[in-house]
Amino acid sequence: MVCMGNICRSPTAEGVLRAHLQQAGLAGQVAVDSAGTHGYHIGEAPDPRSSKAALQRGYDLSAQRARQVSAADFQRFDLILAADRANMTALRALCPPDRVARLDFILAPLGQVPVLEVPDPYYGGAGGFDRVLDLIEQASALWVDRLRQTLSMAAD
Known part of the structure; x- marks a missing residue:
């Protein structure tokens, strides 16, 4: 999970996906992490507003620390x-050509065309953090379904 500073969107996505994987019984089979394309906040905990909004829905982000991709x-x-096109552009610039197929958008499973971006709530109010959670919860449920299918095919 990648956003710009790794303190709002990507740690939220990490926490939500990790919880959904655990609920699905897949936690031991899938590693989840988050990072930022920029090193603005290396070593910092997630933004307190992200942590508070996540905790209100049962996701604990407190152990996470920002790092750079x-x-x-x-x-x-x-x-x-x-999380969005700007971060995808940064990832493509860093990514070895033989690994580009591994890149996608957090919200890709929602099927929006063009791909719906996770809005950056950093400069907004509390409602922005709830909107981020709404989107990420929806996408995470679909990612879990995809991962379950992939793992099932690999086991066959």
Whole structure:
């Protein structure tokens, strides 16, 4: 899960997807992490507003710390999901050509054309954080379904 600073959207997406995977019994089979394309907040906890909104829905982001995307991420992860087009552009610039197929958007399963972006709530009010959670919860449920199918096919 990747956004710009790794303190609002991507840690929220990490926490929500991790919880949904756990509920689906897939937590031990899928590694979830988040990062930012920029190093503005390295080592910082998620934005308190993100943490508060997430906690109100049962997602604990308190153990997360911001980090920047690294070259190793393109080797380590089968999927790297961007919050928006700007971050996708940054990821494509860093990504080895043989790994570009691993890039997608966090909200891709929602089927919006053009791909719906996760709005950045950083400069807005509390409602923006709830909107981010609404979108990410919907997409995460669909990602879990996709991952379950992928894991099932790999086991066959």
